[in-house]
Amino acid sequence: MSSLLRADTIVLLRNTVSTIAGIFLPVMLIIASTFGKAQARLGGTENIIGLALTLGLVASCILGYSLALAYDRDAGVLQRLRVTPAPTWMIMTSRLLIQVAASLSSSVLVLTVAAILHGLTLSAGQYAIVLAVAILGSVMFLALGQALVGLVKSTSAVNAIGRVLFIVLVLLGVLGATGILGGTVQTIAAFSPVGALMTLFTDTLTSAGWAEQDLASLLACAGYAILFAFIGIRFFRWESR
């Protein structure tokens, strides 16, 4: 397992899409929100940080993980690993663990930048909950990425659909939640993967604590994770041919 973890870490660090999407995007959002009236327009500090944390997770899991997995499947990397004595669950678990660790690191970086630029101060308990939510979000979006690679065989199609999915999820979560697309969309958006996770992040960052709505968001995230993981495992094929 340690050999796989080491190799997967190196590959992830050299994956520019994953790095740019998972770190650069959320950090840029935090920096950009310090200019002018952006902070107020985006719903306040907690909303911006919640959005940045969510954006980092969606991007690195859907644009980074699923595309890297599809590419390795297409190139025969997964088959080459499968003919070694390493069990298949170990091959996949190593990748997922590294990705979760990367998501956590990205979240810590976003919180650090937010603390510097926005003066974010959280209690130790709040930090722990934010990181726990980041793990849950990472698992949910990794499961979604896995489902995408399970249902779509072609690497270029995974790439194209992944990009569209990323935009749709973010727009639904962000714009839908504002209510400008109507009440029905607002309700759907609140329980969409991005919307539910943003709710959990934002409410953890505010000192008010969790409300009833957060339990529903938590259940929604867990439900998505289970559903997408089932699809991802059930339909996943180790080779694209």
Place this chain on the structure above:
Amino acid sequence: MTDASGLARPVLEVRDVRVAYGARTAVDGVSFEIHRGEIFGLLGPNGAGKTTTLSVIEGLVRSTSGEVLVDGVDIRQYPAAAKARLGIQLQSTSFQAELRIEQIVKLYGGLYGLRLTREQIIGSMREIGLYEEMGKRFKKLSGGQQQRLALFIATLHDPLLLLLDEPTAGLDPQSRRALWRRIEQLRGTDKSILLTTHSMEEAQAVCDRVAIIDRGRLLAIGAPAALISHHEGDPRVLAVARGPVTLEDVFIGLTGSEIRG
């Protein structure tokens, strides 16, 4: 290495293996054995069932019926133990494009439970002529270099049986000859090799025995010279021969002249 009767146990036993995908049968009751130190060639036209047979032995495809024993270990019951005895080079060899040679060697060494020092890796890379490329990422290597690395990785853990799926496909003549030399060296170390190939020249040059497979069935098995002498009077073989009967004539005579997929 011997069974209850005291006879040397085959390194590989393929017994009545059948693979069906719905109504289509890809492998239909294939049986053969490979013995220690033997180089065995599996020949067949495109879509004959060579790669599927090999995939069953590698544990990548589950057979519908039959069994595969690697040094007496059932690949279905004990996949990890059986795979530890196999060295494998797949048809489309690919390692993680972003890893450097040394990192790939360490990864695969680790998966076989080996702890390799940098000095050991450097020594091995010098032997196979990749020392200068050690710092390069896999994607930056030429096709021949990738093939050499793949063969090295396949033999890294000193396996009993080496499975090579079309190992010389796409190689230039120099690289092909170099690979043949490497295979000959491995024969000298008492390793057994199972290779698939489309090249009759290659089969005749390196294989002790060959099996001809078509439409999932084994049509003939034996030493290349024995197969030629056994089939040189066959009208199907004589119809395609353009001089003294060769292994290629036997192959085309038995499998037909039509072009496959």
